[in-house]
Amino acid sequence: MSSDPWGRVDDAGTVYVRTADGEKVVGSWQAGSPEEALAYFERKYDGLVVEIGLLERRVKTTDLSAKDASAAIGHLREQVDAHHAVGDLDALRVRLDKLVETVDQRREERKVRKAQQTEEARGAKEQLVAEAEELAQSEQWRAAGERLRALVDTWKGLPRLDRKTDDELWHRFSHARSAFSKRRKAHFAQLDAQREEARQRKEKLVAEAEALSQSRDWGPTAAKYRELMQDWKAAGRAQREYEDDLWSRFRGAQDVFFQARSEVFAERDTEQRENLTVKEELAAEAEKLLPITDLKAARNSFRALNERWDAVGHVPREDRPKIEGRMHAVERAIQEAEEAEWRRSNPEARARAAGLTGQLQDAVDKLRGQIEKARAAGNNAKAEKLEQELAGRQELLNQALKGLEEFGG
Structure with missing residues (x-):
């Protein structure tokens, strides 16, 4: 017969393990010496020790679910209670009991975190x-x-609440989106109707302009073209796909007429060159308004210059795009300054930008705290994952801060 502090083998080859409740039969060994029998079942005990140690580390250092942890504990407890190993089985039961306590504690902590996350x-x-x-x-x-x-997109990234609350909030959210969509559709439907009306009106103006293009009644026809131009401006813009073509035809008809008039009255060439000189002076005077430092003064000055410009008359056809382009560039600069001033003075847009920046800053701060906790807990994998998310949120925050600077704060 052979024995050690935790087990023995009797003469019949039966292996026993010693427990607090007395000796328990481990199994029967007939294949070799009693020492070999004890060594075999001691190795099985060492295997249980390793498995329990691994499970303890998983519970402490990973996000193993309570359900999976409890199942693993139950499986190991069955093996310990089966007494098929020689060693301090009671000590293993104590470790498993403590592990159950740890899992229960983790389960409660997760419940608290989940409740907090749900509230957030x-x-x-x-x-x-x-x-x-x-x-x-x-x-x-x-x-x-x-x-x-x-x-x-932000909503989709948030966890679901209880069904009743989540459905109620989603209904309000969806209703707000639908209301905006209906208002936007109505607005653009009205805009489309206005543009269609403008297109039909401009089609008639083009027809009138083209009918007049062969006229040689210079004075009245030129006056009629001025009236048509006023009507054109008052008609509003047509759809984009029609506007440029209609304008090209409308302007082309006038060009035909005025070119014919220029050919008949060659002396007007001199007048147009003089007009070009005047408009170049006006354009140069307008360009001195740039860059815009006093928007109101620049707008008033440009309006006065434009009135003088309109009173000058035609310039040589080949010079018109360049000289008009110079005035248009100044006009666009004033318009852009007006738009920038409106954006800076729009409290609603600034408030939304500030609100978004605040939300992103809170998210960045929260992620940094989570990363520190993960690092402190030794969970580098989770920390690296959170750092990737932090990089994305930080980029959004930088963009939001840049946008907020445009409002002066």
Whole structure:
């Protein structure tokens, strides 16, 4: 018979293990010496020790679910309770009991975290709903539409709440988007109707202009063309796909007439060259308004220059694009300055930009805290994953801060 502190083998080859409840039969060994029998079942015990140690580390250092951890503990407990190993089985039971306590504690902690995350998600979704309902009344069609699409992406990234709450918030969110979409469709439908009306009106103006192009009644016809030009400006813009072609035909008809008049009255060439000199002086005077430092003064000065410009008359045809382009460049600069001034003075747009920046800053700060906790817990994989997410949020924050600077703060 052979024995060690935790087990023995009797003369019949039966292997026993010693426990707090007395000796338990481990198994029967007939294939070799008692020492070999004990060594075999001691190795099985060492295997259990290794498995329990691995499970302890998984529970402490990974996000192993409570359900999976409990199943693994149960499987190991069955092996320990089966007494098919020689060693301190009672110590293994104690370790498994402590592991159960740890898993239960982790389960409760996760419940608390989940409740906190749910509350945070509810608050975030309520903010999204509130912003969507505000945007639903906006007439900044493009900006509001893009922001609503961004809110949808943000919503998709948030965890679900309980079904009743989530459905109610989503209904309000979806209703706000639908309301904005209906208003936008109605607006552009009205705009399309106006542009179609403008197209029909300009078609008639083009027909009148083309009918007059062969006239040799210089004075009255030139006056009629001025009236047509006023009517053209008052008609508004047609659809983009028609506007340029209609303008080309309208302007082309006038060019035919005025070119014929120029050919008949050669002396007008001199007048047009003189007009070019005057317009070059006016263009140079207008260009001195750049860069825009005093918008109101620049606008008033340009208006006065433009009135003088309109009173000058025609210039040689080949010089017209260049000289008109110079005045148009100044006009565009003033318009851009007006738009920039409007954007800077728009409190609603600034508030939205500041709100977005604040949300992104909070998200960045939160991710940094999570990364520090993950590093402290030794969970480098989770920390690296969070750092990748942080990089994306930081880029969005940088863009938002840059946009906010355009509002002067």
